[in-house]
Amino acid sequence: MTVSRVLRGRGDVSENTRDKVLAAAKQLGYVPNKIAGALASQRVNLVAVIIPSLSNMVFPEVMTGISAVLDETSLQPVVGVTNYLPEKEEKVLYEMLSWRPSGVIIAGVEHSDATRAMLKAAGIPIVEIMDVDGTPVDSMVGISHRRAGRMMAQAIAAEGYRRIGFMGTKMPMDHRARKRFEGFTEALAKEGIEVADQEFYDGGSALAKGREMTEAMLKRSPDLDFLYYSNDMIGAGGLLYLLEKGLNIPSEIGLAGFNGVELLQGLPRQLATMDACRSEIGRKAAQIIAQRCAEDGPDEPEAIELSPKISFGDTLKRG
Structure with missing residues (x-):
């Protein structure tokens, strides 16, 4: 009592x-059951979707993929946002599980001990998304961010760039950006190259932030010949700054981002980037939930790794 x-x-x-x-x-x-006794099944037709941000353009595209699949079922997604904070993730998951959803789709494979305990005890299909560099609680769908970082570093080194600067988010909170940076520096090291300058920032991915960081970095290290950004939005800000300064892109200086954000296709130059398979990740995660919630559906966990693809655009030399 x-x-x-x-x-x-x-x-x-x-x-x-x-x-x-x-x-x-x-x-x-x-997690206490707030609807105990209300339904014989003890489940509602909700799928909890827990993501770090709605301001980052990555996650609305993931949601589009999830919704496209669940719209064909009786399941409905309900979204919680964590702001990349582990304690907020715990709170959001706790509240969502208290309503006994039919499944959970949650970003990342790194969680607090309490969050992992709740996920393991939930007794429903769990799909961790965006990343496959880790051990999932149940199923996972995503790309290898370490592999993505290595691929970009190899492409940059192959074109003869040697003085490379990196700009990105502060990484203790953004595990996927950290893994890309680890893969990136590892692949450069194999080519005998070290990152010559680097800068990290807090806050959303913004054009203004990209311009500001690019200006500051080139004042510190004017001999850089390539700039790698952890996402396309700050990369686009850097591109606009470089164009204003009249630099020859990509011969004098090259640059690349990450995510393949379609919004940036209207820029004066097409930014080199990498497709992170966002919509496909959402679709496949939702398919796993829908199939496992179906009568006589499969009960085995799945691990699906998608392959990111480099787009050279106009800012990374080719051959």
């Missing part, structure tokens, strides 16, 4: 006892 009162938010329990009950529940990954 005491445990029930704590989990129902009743106030007639001492703080010491409440803390002990909540600590035990967190360790076990236990």
Whole structure:
């Protein structure tokens, strides 16, 4: 009865006892069922989709893929946003699981111990998306970001660029950007090249931020001959700055981003980038959930790795 009162938010329990009950529940990954007794199945036709951001153009495209598949089923996606914060991810997942969804689609394979405990204890299909460099709780769909970083580094080195600067988000929070950077530097090292300058920033991916960082980096290191950005939006800002300064692209200086954002196709030059398979990741994740929720559907986890592709655009030399 005491445990029930704590989990129902009743106030007639001492703080010491409440803390002990909540600590035990967190360790076990236990989430109270807010709809217990309301439905015989103990499930609703919702799919919890937990993503880091809606301002980053990557994730709306993932959502488009998810919705395209679930629209053909009785399942409905409901979205939670974590802002790349592990503690926010725990809170969002806890609240969503309390409504007993039919499945969970969650970005990334790195989570807190409490989040992993909740996912493992949920008893429903779980699909971790965007990344395959790690061990999933259940199923996963994504690309290898380390491989993506290596591929871009190899393409840059093959064209003779040697003085390379890197700009991207602060990586303790953005695991996928960190893995790309690790793959990138690893592949450059095999070519005898080190990153000559680097800069990291907080906040959303913005054109203004890309311009600002590019200007600052070239003042520090004017001999750079290539700039690699962790996403297309800051890369586009850098491209616009370089064009204003009249630099010869890609002969004098090359540059590349990541994600293949379609919005940037109207730029004066097409930015070299890499397709991260966003919409396809969303579709395949939703297909796994839908199939496993279907009567007599498969119950085995799946691990699907998609292959990113480089687009050389107008900012990376070819041959």
